[in-house]
Amino acid sequence: MIIFENVEYTYPNGFKALSSINLEIKDGELVALMGENGAGKTTLLKHLNGLLKPSSGRVIVNGVDTRHATVASLSRDVGIVFQNAEDMFFSPTVWEEISFALHNFGYQEEVIKKRVGWALKFMELEDYRDKSPFLLSGGEKKRLALAIVLAWSPKIVALDEPTVGQDVLQKEKMIQIIRQANQQGKTIIISSHDVEFIADLQPRIILMSKGKIIKDGYAEEVLTDLSLLKECRLIPPQMVSLTYELGFLGIKPHLGQPEDIALEIIRRLR
Amino acid sequence: MATTMMYIEVTVITIIIVVEAVLSAVARVFGRWSRTVYGASPLIVFVFLANFLFRISLPGHALSLQSIYESLQQAYRLIAFLASFSIFFLTTTPEELGMALTKMRVPYMYVFAFISAIRFTPILAEELQSIIDSQKSRGLELEKGNILTRLKRFIPILVPLMVNVLRRSYELAEAIEVKCFGAKKNRTYLRELKMKSKDWIALSLSIILFSLAIYFKYIYKINLP
Incomplete structure (x- = not known):
C-alpha cells in the first residue's frame, strides 16, 4: 500500500514540482501517471523509494514513512526502472549487471544464481548473458533494466517512460511483461505520456498537470475526456478520436479494439 | 583576482570584497553573488581548519592567537578569491x-x-x-x-x-x-566584440589599480594591518 498525504516538493532551485498530492495505491494495482513534460510524474516516482523526501506532508510505503528510511532499505520493496537504462550499466556482462543489486541486498550466491537465471528467462535475454550490456539494442537494454529490477522481486515496480525509443513490437512485448508481472501480484506504476501504450494496458490513470493531480480514474473514463487530455497536452488514443468522429452514428467515444468498432459501424449502418 | 593573490592583509582584502559587492550590485547580480559566496562557506571553514591544524603541528608553533589570526587571514582571502570568480562567471556568458x-x-x-x-x-x-x-x-x-x-x-x-x-x-x-566545422581556416562570426569608450575606461582603471597594487606591494612596500 502506498499513501501520499498532502505531499509538496520544491527542488533546491525553487521550482515547485509537487503540490497537494493526496494519493492511495493498493497492493497489486496497475497505475499510470500521465501528464505533459514537467507535470511532476518522475518527481512523484522518486518519492516512492525515498530518492526525494517530501518538502512537506509524508509518503508511506508498506507502512514505512519514507522520511525515516534509507533509499537502500526502501528499494527492497520498490524497484524503479528509470527512463535512461544506460545510467545503470557498468558491469562487463549482462549476468553481472543483474546480480549487482542482489549482492547489495545481501542474497546468498545460490539464490542469486536462481534469480538471475529466472530474470534472464523471463525477459528473454538468456542468449545475451555473457554479452556486454552496452552492446545490446535499445529494446534489449530496456528489457535488461527491467530484468535488473525484477530479479530482486520488489513488491512495487515503477517504470519511468518505458516506451521511449521502442518500436511497436518492443512496446507489445513490454505490455505483455507488465501484465504478467501485475498478474504475479506486483503493484505496477508507470509514468508515461504514450497514450496508445496506456490505452492498451487499461490501467487506473492518475492525470497530472503542473505538479497537481487533476484526475484519478480508470482508462475508459480518463482517456475519453478530450478536454481533460487537452489540458494535459495529451493526444487522445486513435480509437477514441475515431469513435468521437463517429458520433453522428450514435456511437459514444470509447476505448475499443478496431474489430469491435468496425462491427459496431456495420451494425449501425444497417 | 590577481591582487587577491598578492595581498593577505585584511584591509586590502576587505577593500577588494567591498568593491566586488558594489560591482555585483551595479551588474544586478548581487543576490546570486552573495548566495555563491555563502554557499562556499563549508569550503572556507575547511580552509581555516586545515591552515590552523597545519600551523600548530609545525615544530616550534604552539596554539596561539597568532596562529588563529593567520588561519583566519587565509580563509578571508579565499572569500575574496571566490567572490572574484563568482562575479566574473555571473556577468560573462561562455559565448562572450x-x-x-x-x-x-x-x-x-x-x-x-x-x-x-x-x-x-x-x-x-x-x-x-x-x-x-x-x-x-x-x-x-x-x-x-x-x-x-x-x-x-x-x-x-x-x-x-x-x-x-x-x-x-x-x-x-x-x-x-x-555543420562544416573547420571547413575554412578563417571563419566569420555572427557577433563580434568591439571595444567601446566604457570598455577602455574599465580596462584603464583595472590596469592603473593593478599597477598601484604591484607598486605598493613590491616597490614602495607599505605596511598594512
Whole structure:
C-alpha cells in the first residue's frame, strides 16, 4: 500500500514540482501517471523509494514513512526502472549487471544464481548473458533494466517512460511483461505520456498537470475526456478520436479494439 | 583576482570584497553573488581548519592567537578569491568569453573546446545525479564503509558517467562536422566584440589599480594591518 498525504516538493532551485498530492495505491494495482513534460510524474516516482523526501506532508510505503528510511532499505520493496537504462550499466556482462543489486541486498550466491537465471528467462535475454550490456539494442537494454529490477522481486515496480525509443513490437512485448508481472501480484506504476501504450494496458490513470493531480480514474473514463487530455497536452488514443468522429452514428467515444468498432459501424449502418 | 593573490592583509582584502559587492550590485547580480559566496562557506571553514591544524603541528608553533589570526587571514582571502570568480562567471556568458578569446586570436578550435567544456558542466552534473539515483535504487550505499570500500562503490557511478561523456562527445563531434566545422581556416562570426569608450575606461582603471597594487606591494612596500 502506498499513501501520499498532502505531499509538496520544491527542488533546491525553487521550482515547485509537487503540490497537494493526496494519493492511495493498493497492493497489486496497475497505475499510470500521465501528464505533459514537467507535470511532476518522475518527481512523484522518486518519492516512492525515498530518492526525494517530501518538502512537506509524508509518503508511506508498506507502512514505512519514507522520511525515516534509507533509499537502500526502501528499494527492497520498490524497484524503479528509470527512463535512461544506460545510467545503470557498468558491469562487463549482462549476468553481472543483474546480480549487482542482489549482492547489495545481501542474497546468498545460490539464490542469486536462481534469480538471475529466472530474470534472464523471463525477459528473454538468456542468449545475451555473457554479452556486454552496452552492446545490446535499445529494446534489449530496456528489457535488461527491467530484468535488473525484477530479479530482486520488489513488491512495487515503477517504470519511468518505458516506451521511449521502442518500436511497436518492443512496446507489445513490454505490455505483455507488465501484465504478467501485475498478474504475479506486483503493484505496477508507470509514468508515461504514450497514450496508445496506456490505452492498451487499461490501467487506473492518475492525470497530472503542473505538479497537481487533476484526475484519478480508470482508462475508459480518463482517456475519453478530450478536454481533460487537452489540458494535459495529451493526444487522445486513435480509437477514441475515431469513435468521437463517429458520433453522428450514435456511437459514444470509447476505448475499443478496431474489430469491435468496425462491427459496431456495420451494425449501425444497417 | 590577481591582487587577491598578492595581498593577505585584511584591509586590502576587505577593500577588494567591498568593491566586488558594489560591482555585483551595479551588474544586478548581487543576490546570486552573495548566495555563491555563502554557499562556499563549508569550503572556507575547511580552509581555516586545515591552515590552523597545519600551523600548530609545525615544530616550534604552539596554539596561539597568532596562529588563529593567520588561519583566519587565509580563509578571508579565499572569500575574496571566490567572490572574484563568482562575479566574473555571473556577468560573462561562455559565448562572450569565447568571443573575447577569438578577438585575442586564440584558434577557434580551442575556443570551441573551452566553451563546450563550460557549457556541458551543468548537463554532466544532471547526468551524474540521475546515475547516482539509478544506482542508489539498486541498493548501492555510498555512505557506508571505510574509505577504500567507498571508493570502490564509486565504480558503478563513474563507468556510466564516462560512457555518457564519450557518447556525448562523439555526438557533438558528428553534429559540428555536419555543420562544416573547420571547413575554412578563417571563419566569420555572427557577433563580434568591439571595444567601446566604457570598455577602455574599465580596462584603464583595472590596469592603473593593478599597477598601484604591484607598486605598493613590491616597490614602495607599505605596511598594512
